[in-house]
Amino acid sequence: MASVRVQKDDFDPGAEAEALARGRTDVGAVVSFVGYCRDEGGSLAALELEHYPGMAEDEIVRAAREAEARWPLIGATVIHRYGRIAPGGRIVLVAVAANHRAPAFAAAEMLMDYLKTRAPFWKRVIGQDGAVQGWIESKQEDDRSAARWSATAD
Amino acid sequence: MASVRVQKDDFDPGAEAEALARGRTDVGAVVSFVGYCRDEGGSLAALELEHYPGMAEDEIVRAAREAEARWPLIGATVIHRYGRIAPGGRIVLVAVAANHRAPAFAAAEMLMDYLKTRAPFWKRVIGQDGAVQGWIESKQEDDRSAARWSATAD
Amino acid sequence: MKALYFAWVRERVGRAEEELDPPPSVTTVGDLLGWLSERGESYARAFDKPAGVRVALDRVHARSDAAIAGAKEVAFFPPMTGG
Amino acid sequence: MKALYFAWVRERVGRAEEELDPPPSVTTVGDLLGWLSERGESYARAFDKPAGVRVALDRVHARSDAAIAGAKEVAFFPPMTGG
Numbered sequence: 513m514a515s516v517r518v519q520k521d522d523f524d525p526g527a528e529a530e531a532l533a534r535g536r537t538d539v540g541a542v543v544s545f546v547g548y549c550r551d552e553g554g555s556l557a558a559l560e561l562e563h564y565p566g567m568a569e570d571e572i573v574r575a576a577r578e579a580e581a582r583w584p585l586i587g588a589t590v591i592h593r594y595g596r597i598a599p600g601g602r603i604v605l606v607a608v609a610a611n612h613r614a615p616a617f618a619a620a621e622m623l624m625d626y627l628k629t630r631a632p633f634w635k636r637v638i639g640q641d642g643a644v645q646g647w648i649e650s651k652q653e654d655d656r657s658a659a660r661w662s663a664t665a666d
Numbered sequence: 667m668a669s670v671r672v673q674k675d676d677f678d679p680g681a682e683a684e685a686l687a688r689g690r691t692d693v694g695a696v697v698s699f700v701g702y703c704r705d706e707g708g709s710l711a712a713l714e715l716e717h718y719p720g721m722a723e724d725e726i727v728r729a730a731r732e733a734e735a736r737w738p739l740i741g742a743t744v745i746h747r748y749g750r751i752a753p754g755g756r757i758v759l760v761a762v763a764a765n766h767r768a769p770a771f772a773a774a775e776m777l778m779d780y781l782k783t784r785a786p787f788w789k790r791v792i793g794q795d796g797a798v799q800g801w802i803e804s805k806q807e808d809d810r811s812a813a814r815w816s817a818t819a820d
Numbered sequence: 821m822k823a824l825y826f827a828w829v830r831e832r833v834g835r836a837e838e839e840l841d842p843p844p845s846v847t848t849v850g851d852l853l854g855w856l857s858e859r860g861e862s863y864a865r866a867f868d869k870p871a872g873v874r875v876a877l878d879r880v881h882a883r884s885d886a887a888i889a890g891a892k893e894v895a896f897f898p899p900m901t902g903g
Numbered sequence: 904m905k906a907l908y909f910a911w912v913r914e915r916v917g918r919a920e921e922e923l924d925p926p927p928s929v930t931t932v933g934d935l936l937g938w939l940s941e942r943g944e945s946y947a948r949a950f951d952k953p954a955g956v957r958v959a960l961d962r963v964h965a966r967s968d969a970a971i972a973g974a975k976e977v978a979f980f981p982p983m984t985g986g
Contacts, residue, residue, distance in 0.1 A: 526680010529700070537705035537753035543774075544698050545767065546683070547986060551691035561985065562910055564978060567962035568985075592985060599691035604986055613699065613778055614811070620697075621771050624986055630964065632978075633985025634910035647911050650982035657768070701903055715902065716827055718895060721879035722902075746902060758903055778903055784881065786895075787902025788827035801828050804899035 514576035514588040518568045520595045525605050532587040532609035539586050543616040544607040545624055551599035557640045561594040564632035575626035583615035625658040668730035668742040672722045674749045679759050686741040686763035693740050697770040698761035699778055705753035711794045715748040718786035729780035737769035779812040826897035829873055832866035849875045850884035909980035915949035932958045933967035
């Protein structure tokens with residue numbers, strides 16, 4: 513049921529979120545998350561995102577199925593970009609529609625935690641001189657955040 | 667810092683959320699919530715929202731200040747409509763921008779919980795025959811959800 | 821002080837606002853609710869379950885034990901159902 | 904089996920993909936990592952801290968003790984940093 517896209521192109525977050533509710537009267541809540549490329553300290557020309565084609569989509573679909581099994585969702589859209597993304601550019605969208613706000617918030621947070629820790633994407637830093645400055649390291653904080661969803665009995 | 671609007675007119679959730687990130691390179695995350703008028707069982711012509719002008723704005727501003735004191739937010743927009751809203755129509759928007767996703771999610775959830783339990787709005791049901799069918803009752807579940815934010819030591 | 825009534829409190833009282841001039845013995849929000857409930861049948865209907873009615877003093881939520889001294893605007897309404 | 908390398912694993916190995924034909928004694932993901940680390944300097948650099956390298960079998964995350972029998976595609980990559 514979830515719509516999952518892995519693409520180079522930018523997306524329209526508002527249109528994606530609204531599409532989940534349009535023409536329906538059972539949707540009470542749409543939560544959407546947009547992740548942007550941040551420039552930490554003015555030295556970043558771009559982030560370059562590498563991904564594992566095929567597995568990236570599969571892994572996001574698995575995460576979405578887990579969310580759907582866990583909460584009563586009406587719809588979900590996940591878009592993750594790859595390639596070069598300049599500061600201020602959009603990287604990822606998670607949008608979730610549900611009857612009520614609690615499942616919509618929880619599912620959106622779970623999907624983001626899973627995207628961070630399980631979807632096969634890797635970011636590296638391109639400096640303003642055009643030089644590749646190495647791969648961004650994964651954060652333990654993200655692992656802890658993702659562990660919330662397996663630690664809970666619910 | 668937060669932008670708070672109480673209005674009769676509809677709003678554009680995508681434009682509001684994007685405005686928080688546009689032209690900036692420090693925003694890493696924008697979480698937005700849109701609440702819609704649901705039709706529970708096909709008998710609803712509209713919800714009619716009454717509010718307390720002046721206090722509604724004040725109370726939302728107070729909630730936004732609490733969120734800003736609690737988490738490092740870059741921006742926040744809250745819009746709450748009043749008047750008649752048909753099934754499928756938008757009622758409320760909360761959009762929060764932050765460096766990272768955790769504070770953006772937490773602040774958006776807190777703001778929604780506070781809007782539900784502390785902002786002076788009251789909904790009543792207008793049936794398909796045009797008859798007023800009485801006031802919607804508040805939910806204990808909403809009070810419990812809002813209590814999360816005072817129970818936490820953080 | 822100016823009193824405002826909202827939602828079913830407004831409907832039961834039969835008006836949206838009025839001037840109130842409570843006696844000096846009425847010092848708290850709780851006192852005010854008790855005094856209002858004795859002003860006649862429509863007020864009794866609105867205020868007979870005082871726990872069900874919320875009160876704001878000058879546009880800030882106030883508890884039953886809050887002092888009303890100095891308040892210019894007092895509002896009475898059911899638990900909120902916005903969002 | 905077809906091997907794919909991503910991010911700094913790809914850079915250290917010096918290629919994005921290749922065919923692997925491990926000996927029958929290599930039965931688990933952990934065995935495979937050990938075997939690869941002994942294929943020369945570039946592989947040693949990529950696989951010397953095996954805990955740092957994640958593995959997927961046929962596009963599903965696999966732990967060190969997972970059996971590789973039957974897998975057509977195995978991928979090696981650092982911890983993920985998407986989202």
